[in-house]
Amino acid sequence: MNKNPKAIARVLLVEDDEDDFILTSEYLNQLTSHSFEIDWVTNPTEALEQLNLGKHDICLLDYQLGAYNGLTVLEKASEDGCSIPIIMLTGQSDEALDQSALAAGAVDYLVKSEMTTARFARAIRYALARQEIENERLERINAETQNQSKDRFLAHLSHELRTPLTSILGYTEILLNSNKAPHAESELNIILNNGQHLLGLLNNVLDLSKIAVGKLEYNFSTINVDSFIADIFCLMQVHAADKGLILKMHAKNALPLQIYSDPVRLRQVLINLIHNGIKFTETGQITLTIWTEFINEQELIKFSVADTGQGIPEQMLGNIFKPFEQVEDFISRKEQGAGLGLSICTELIQHMGGSITVNSVVNQGSEFIFSIDPGDIADQERVLLAFEQEHTSHEIIALTPLQGHVLVVDDMDDIRQLIGQICQSFGLKVSYASNGLQAIEQCKSAKENNHCFDLILMDIHMPTLDGKRAIKEIRALKLDNAIIAVTAATMKGVKQELLALGFNHIVAKPIDKNELYQGLANYLSIENQSSALQNSVQRFLVVEDDEDAADVTVLLLESLGIEAVKAQTAQICQDLLIKENNWTTILLDLHLPDASGLDLAHSIKQSHPNIRIILVSGATVAEPSLKQAGINKAILKPINLEILKSLI
Template sequence: MREIKLLLVEDDEDDYIITRDLLDDIFSRRYRLDWASDLETARKQLSANQHDVCLMDYALGPEDGVSLLKEATALGFSSPIIMLTGQDDERLDEEALSAGAVDYLVKSNLTQSRLARAIRYAIARREMEVERVERLRAQAENRSKSEFLAHLSHELRTPLTSILGYTDLLLKQKTRNDNDDHLQIIKRNGQHLLSLLNDVLDLSKIEAGKFELENKAVNFPEFLSDVYHLILVRAEDKNIRLLVEADQALPKFIEADPTRLRQILLNLLGNAIKFTDSGSVTLQVSWDFAEGIAEGSDSSEQEKEPDIANTEAAGHSDAKAAEIVFAIKDTGIGIEEDEIPKLFKPFSQTKNVESRSENGTGLGLAISQRLAQRLGGGVEVSSVSGEGSCFTVTIKAGIEESVEQQLLNIELIEANRPRLNAQQINARILIADDLPDLRQLLGHLIENTGAQVIFAINGQDAINQVRQAQQLKSPFDLILMDVQMPVMGGLEATQILRKEGFTGPILALTAATMRGERERCLAAGYSDHLSKPVDESQLMERILLHLGQIKIAQKEVTPNHILLVEDDHDTRVITAMLIESLGLEVSQAATGAEAIASFNHSIPDMVLMDLNLPDCAGLELAAQLRSLAKGTSCILVALSGQELSKEEQDVSPFDHHLLKPVNLDVIKQVIA
């Protein structure tokens, strides 16, 4: 136990001696007691603010202790103060506590146990308060950091969109000229700058606990083919053979986060190519079903995150856990054994790297290790200096036991892959962005597909364009809307358009990449989310996808009256607006009691219900509503912030389960 520092403000020496003796018995002299017998000394001690607790007498000569108690904070004293008095008076007790004392002790009733309890309680309370303040300060700092990173991301990604986009346009010109080599240099360096930005943001998000995974069904052979072709050019530039091998048939589909897995593999393959001057780089893939998964480890003693891996990388509830292993082998310069521990530390590079001109931030391997851990595995490395290295990535994925399997053949996959027709978009598309360069770039890309493009310079202009188009019986089929614009931003404009009845797809364009940005866009009424710089192939794929969904909006809607049960006001309002934009009647309830009252008044055709309500459990409320709706065709739909297992869905009283946030397309599919 550390030494406790106490300050006693007491003008009576006998009371000082009595208090000191009690403290000796309590703390066995493991404390330091400073005695202030007058107001001047007391003020100096309080100003020093060096004590854990102050015991202050109520009567201090011509003044009372309450006056000094009120003055203590102004003097800089931040520790708890316990008031001591010679009389038991409820009024004095209340006055002392109101002035800031944490306790009030009567000297005539003062015992060893009571004094000990009061001091220990005061210290514990103080420590809890200090911890709370530190936690709030840390949270505020994290918020500030997140806001700064979001702003930084936006400010850097926006010009990069123009740089990379216009470079691609110039390179696509049929007439080759002497500037093509210069344009390739601009493109390579722009892409390198973007990768560095992504590395810094990713590491910051991981360390701040704001990193999110998005598991989905992935065509595994096509995914490997994509990785191969993305990195092939770099290997060919160095005249290095790039191979992708699998000694066994691979599952056609896996459940994983393809973006993060691709990031890991491209990073490690890129490193292997960078530090290999001759020979080959090989990606070997193997897999097997497994009851558990060995966490990735390496000599760098990285922290493991098994709890996160189990919850975030488990895959689809119907899929069985499987272990997938990627071994990246090269014939490069290798790594000295004593340098291996540095590999996975941020901003740290080995001597072999430092001696070369192809330097980076030293973040790539650190991020890859952390990403692999979040995907349920890790990264290990073995190397012989001068002979080459092998980085082994292990992840956990969901794979159906009955999934189709096939031998990996990269050439056959590419030959059979369907190609998008560049002239197949027949639609009216509105592009809303305040930056002329980006408007022109996106317009050029989309007009090349045969689509008709109209522009808006901000959210208000977009609303005006949509209204005018509807009046002219020539509505837009799709809108690309930037999120951050002057006059009116995309979020507000989208909410207004949905409220006014626009049911077509609205795709968000945003340079913000922090956690929750996609959910914020979807909650505002956007149909989808695209990050800047916009990848042309991804842009066209999303446009075609959402244009294909227009027919869903034209289906005859079955329910006419929907009851929306949601305790979060903002979520309830925007969801109601989305439903109303489809021409449906919406009743709203913020609690289970309100839902039952609304149900008793009029049984709706459908109930959209949050599972977490302030006054009752969603499942219990659903059972009640199911009973009240007996004999009707009322449909119950659950809205949940986390995905329910198949077993939970099977036993619940709901007809459908939707994962928040829901957007207009999801709602249309449920009610259609």
């Protein structure tokens, strides 16, 4: 039978008497707990040199070293920050000397005559255990420091790459939407597509890095299944049509109207899988199938994305979910990618309580099947959803002009001008500042002239004075106007930090025009337009807990010249009704986190009988229930432009 090898301990023995060195070495080698490697020095100078190297696990230090004593070594080692445990060896017991040794930094003291006793073994074991604890502490500190360095690197990488992409994508879109380069539309589209591809690769690399250090954020909330899937279908149908492919979607069985998961990450997984299906398919179709299934007595919601594409070689099936594995390397180099998408999908799905598998035959196609935990859906109403595909509209929505004076603060000239041009395209007046200090001076000047900016768009990373310090100074001026942070930093906790500093909203770089408009529209007035629709002075209150669905509905209404405000809970709705009394219509979701839409409608009708209430639901609601709640009309999700026109 093989015995476990002894742990090896490296000992520094400071002893000027050779006989004592030999005896001490023999006593150490008789101990059964460790194998000892002994380095022998004879004077204080050599002792301190060795201790400063930090390569020993323990030091045995003789008190009497010729004309010097060991206390001198102890005191100097402590001053130099030595962390190696030192045991003082003395010729005879002396309580005063023992106390002096401990005070100078020794972990223990031993009389040389005690080296044959159990006390010697205990002292050695204790000192080595203490050193192991110290080593673990140092390793932990080192690991934490490395993780902090990784965080700083990722934040810096994100900022440095997103900043130029902001200019590339932003100015390309401006040129495409203008008449400045009518003969270069094809070339501009190539730039735009490749810029977006580069942004996608960057997002994948950063996501994988965040997963590795546990910094990827997850935000679970209620998802309205029908509208959620319909939105993804609308988006990906366009990409499929561009390649002449058909995108199909259906449900195998009745589905719950709502599930509880992370909508952003679920959307990321579905888009990635459907995009891959489109990418590797030349003819035929991609099919998204959804159903529920009990696995180990737990009801999961399952998704299948199947294509009729080139398939995956059998020898690759075990590797495709690993980072940096690219299926196309084994087939062709026609398609590009970093091989990160499926690895990220696997991590996201596991975080959502599920797993993913793949079946594939070369030249016939592939099918990816994954599941997620939908939360408690036992009591959920089930409907065989068709996802309202026939209501999908790809009509381009014109953004309603905004009113106000905006200060754009950014140290990069091209990005500052880009953001300014986008704001001007929204109808806004724009001023500029290249750093936080200039922004503060402009705010002071504007306040002295009784003209404050309606909104400030503030970059975070700037020389002279950054955005974090600048907002503190601006808020100290008692200016309560909205300030939106513009940042390329996407690490976990950044949003919470910026909101805590006083920012009202965060817009990520590269700048997405619609996202920027949405952020501005939350704080600025809509420009009055002379149209029949606006002359009717209609004001809509959109009561919807799904933030994306609420924002889209508000933007659609505003594109029709209707003033619209969103409320994500029944309580916020009630507060707005008390605060303002000129609402004409309420678009009311059936399922809210704090109340039923039917109950809320009944309450509203009691106090505001003249307000028109339109119930928005994923399934048909019985007519008697609608009448009892005082609801004027009910419509099925998803809401589109044509439906809203008919309501107006």
